[in-house]
Amino acid sequence: MTSMRLGVIGLGSIAPFFLEAVAADAAWDLTAVCDLDRDKLAAFAERGVGVHTSYEELLDSGTVDAVVITLPNDLHAPVIEAALERRVHVCCEKPLTVALADARRLQQVSRRTGAALFTAFHRRYNRHVRDLREQLPSASHIASVRLRYHEKIEEHMGSDQWYLDVARCGGGSVIDNGPNALDTARFLLGDLVLEDATIGNLRSGVEYWGDLRLRAVDGGVPVTVELDWALPEGETKDVTVRLKDGGVLSADMLAGYTAFKSSLSHEYRGILREFRSSVARGGAHGDDGSAIVALVEEAYRTARRKEKRPRMADPSKGPFAGRMVKLMYHSRDDRGMHLSPWGSRCVSAGAVHELVTTFESPRRTGEKVDRVGFLGFAAFDEPGVIERGDAFCVDGRVVGTVVGFDECHAPNHYNVLIAAGRQLTATELGLSVGTRIEFRENTELEPS
Template structure:
């Protein structure tokens, strides 16, 4: 682990206890004292004094990178140069150009880089994709993804421009990924940002056009009148489908779909999204299994994010 991040216990430490082929063997943090306390609290056997020395550890196969957004590219590239596979928190990088550099480096090294869109690995998303592919709601005409949660602590790093912050980066990246899962690779037709400070969005809305004529809508926020929104809705020419809490379906979710005059409600069994994600990462490293949130997919996701910022009159993150 590069960093003793708040997300790490849920995202990696607890899942590793459920995945026999994974072990959290070492941690480093900017504050060595914090790293030692974190390691003691979570029974991590080794503490390195800094990130570089952790990456030089020959006994580690892979690294998890939960650093602030603006540091993802730097440390993912350093990990690849050190011969390590990478599980990197979303968004993969600060912009499309950085994502392409990461993807090229991963390909050249023959190493796995996986962007941690954990929700993609829960069985409910396979069920959603299956219903659409089998024509349960007909041809897709419109997709709407919301990713809103309240973060009124404006000193949080997610509001810092120098660390590639903003609602589009931290929340909107999920919505973009979900829209692409359903509709393919879109073009951004319009976007509107609500700013917290110059260049930093606390909320973003966007409209998109998909190659087959379907349209998309994105609502993302860290602080707006949309206090909480975690839904994905797909409208087809023969029905509709909705997932409530597509982000953390292992905690609670509801899949509802309507077709032929009938409404169906389902719960799809599964473990924590993070446990499913870690299993997929281990399979990619051990067995070269493909992953849907690869570095190359991250390039496409960052392209849309950059285009949304431009359409809203803002510069992509640096």
């Protein structure tokens, strides 16, 4: 094939990997670049590459047949549409768009104009992932798949601070790392459906942590995607496939690539090879990334409905303290308490409530709790909130976790049910009248 004229729109932290791949591939001829930072353009101008500070100007220059777009996520849709309308083929860094409605509109434009629409998911070109795909048995032999995508985001974004701006990025780890991890699973197993999603460790509205639970459409293989932007150092990018016969297959995407981001070179070359092939096939490219946009959008819709946010950098409430005013020393195996439907209870200033321990773990409203130990009654001088999942502490030591409430004595008081591993009473904990007790938010919750 003769070389095609290529432009690169956006010269941020990802662009160098595309530029390196272009230089190594005779199928492409870099003819134009675009960025608002004129200092970044100077070196290209010296090489005779057309330089622009406006993407419309680049697209109207008549010097490109195709473009690579490496802009902040919120700019993808308008720039892609402008290129497709001019019948310029598009390779866009993931995600294709923030909103699924935009992705579907761009699909229609691509079909109407015949310009290729292609999303760059670089991990599907990783040699270890491709080797793993060759080793996989049929879905009927696979028990589960787990993908980990962990890193320290500040090490990866360079000067591109828009990653930490929810209005520009569209979110955090789920929309940034999520697409590569989800596409890797889709590359291995085919189409996926989302079953659950949890996000946490929010910082200025951006989630640094995500847990996605999916299932493959073909064969129903369960898939877990773990995302983390807050790794203290280094990075982990791998896939583990557990087989029903007890065997394990895996792919460490970074194995053999010791330098930071060194695995990306061969992956981005793979992107450009596939993009060139999709253009040569003519018409709109069939796998444009919209399926991943749909999964990411659904993950946010699911996760943002949940009240709990695991692994929070900053708690949503401070410690809530009281003091023991009446001690109790007995336990029972037939108490007949029942879990109330409420996940939290407000405590007014001056209120007194009963503290009860159990090694049972009730979960359903109305579930019976028989085996309990009684600690006694605590008074609260300040108002506050006690929630399921709170850690219960005595003199600063964690004793158990709040599993809910029983209201058999309401409205006089309610019983706070505390899972403690055994039926503890005031005797075992050495409580005295005046002992300080405390409820603390648990920020290390498991995904619900």
